[in-house]
Amino acid sequence: MDIMHSVLASYGFNRDSYTIERFGNGLINDTCLVKKEGDRYILQRINKAVFSNPLLIAENIEKIGAYLAKINTSYFFTTPCKTLAGDSIVCVEDGYYRMFPFVSGSHTIDVVQTPQQAFEAAAQFGQFTRVLSGMDIHSINITLPAFHDLALRYNQFLEALVKGNAARIAEVAGLVQQLKEQAHIVDEYNHILHDNAFRLRVTHHDTKISNVLFDEENKGLCVIDLDTVMPGYFISDVGDMMRTYLCPVSEEEKDYSKIEIREEFYFAIVNGYKTFMETELTDTEKQYFFYAGKFMIYMQALRFITDYINNDVYYGARYPGHNLVRATNQSILLQRLLEKEPVFSAR
Incomplete structure (x- = not known):
């Protein structure tokens, strides 16, 4: 948990201003829900055993976001939060982390029923x-x-x-x-x-x-x-x-x-x-x-x-x-x- 506090500090989060809890049932990446002053965020640790170079993932997402902005589409695309240093991914001793704003009113489904x-x-x-x-x-x-x-x-x-x-x-x-x-x-x-x-x-x-x-x-x-x-x-x-x-x-x-x-x-x-x-x-x-x-x-x-x-x-x-x-x-x-x-x- 101390590592996650260090990661969140990179985004300017004060340690006493948020809560963290496990989120979802993902099998690859570790995912948490961060709550801060009425706002919610999804914090993920990328599984480096599966993805040997997480920076390639971050680069792909940035390129896609830039392309969508260029063509001025109305397509809804979730982009990662930036750290205080302007980075979209944080590297710490146990791996790579990224954070996204939680999409209000949204939910996921684990099993297709209809x-x-x-x-x-x-x-x-x-x-x-x-x-x-x-x-x-x-x-x-x-x-x-x-x-x-x-x-x-x-x-x-x-x-x-x-x-x-x-x-x-x-x-x-x-x-x-x-x-x-x-x-x-x-x-x-x-x-x-x-x-x-x-x-x-x-x-x-x-x-x-x-x-x-x-x-x-x-x-x-x-x-x-x-x-x-x-x-x-x-x-x-x-x-x-x-x-x-x-x-x-x-x-x-x-x-x-x-x-x-x-x-x-x-x-x-x-x-x-x-x-x-x-x-x-x-x-x-x-x-x-x-x-x-x-x-x-x-x-x-x-x-x-x-x-x-x-x-x-x-x-x-x-x-x-x-x-x-x-x-x-x-x-x-x-x-x-x-x-x-x-x-x-x-x-």
Whole structure:
């Protein structure tokens, strides 16, 4: 806590003038709510174990803010508070911190419960990419190299099958075979990388529902947590929404009978995203909404099983077999999605 007091002093906050409390359920960054004389702020410590150079994040946010100011758009964008020295990020002994004003009347949602919520979130992520369509894509820093590189994840999976825990490899032979049979998803990804019809854009890359601010009427206000904003393809944002919105249970669910695809949520994502991206997407890209779901679910299944085979060195495990449960969960989710292809392709 003394470190946080030191950080807040950088913003000119007197130690006796504010209170601090934990805020939200984020898994990556530590987040606190700071209350000072009727005002509220969000203070975050950036996870340096995940983001090796947080200054790249700060630079991206500043560039985006400057671009939006230049084009004089009405788009609502949350910018970080400046320290007394004029910095947007504070470096102290335990890492990097940044602070944002709390948006009055706003709230976040942890779990998607209605198609309307899915629609609103998808519209916000689509609007974010659309409003930044005029930015020089090469001016945006890559904060997590190869984050959504499916070819890399598949190669890591194959390498784990050679170098990983032999007992675990034998244990998951059936699941490994199932995932290998879906390797054509990797082939499609490699095709996308070389098809000029697919455009690199400013994309968020972490489109879970909790990264959208909603107003008091549950209408989307804006997207938040811009740490993963990088050049990318639309399949990353749409795919992550499908992976996390379509099923009523998360990747942590052990009762696989609860895994299903909610059709109305699929169309809510597509229609919400198209609200702002209809004229931005190429005709070819518009044919890849269903693929986006396959792409992201398959990649996450690969990452979980790879980590399990490698003795849980990346995600860790809260109980024995945790990553195997996650990998199996995502593999089943992929199968449930594939079963819906005739329905989704017909509309």
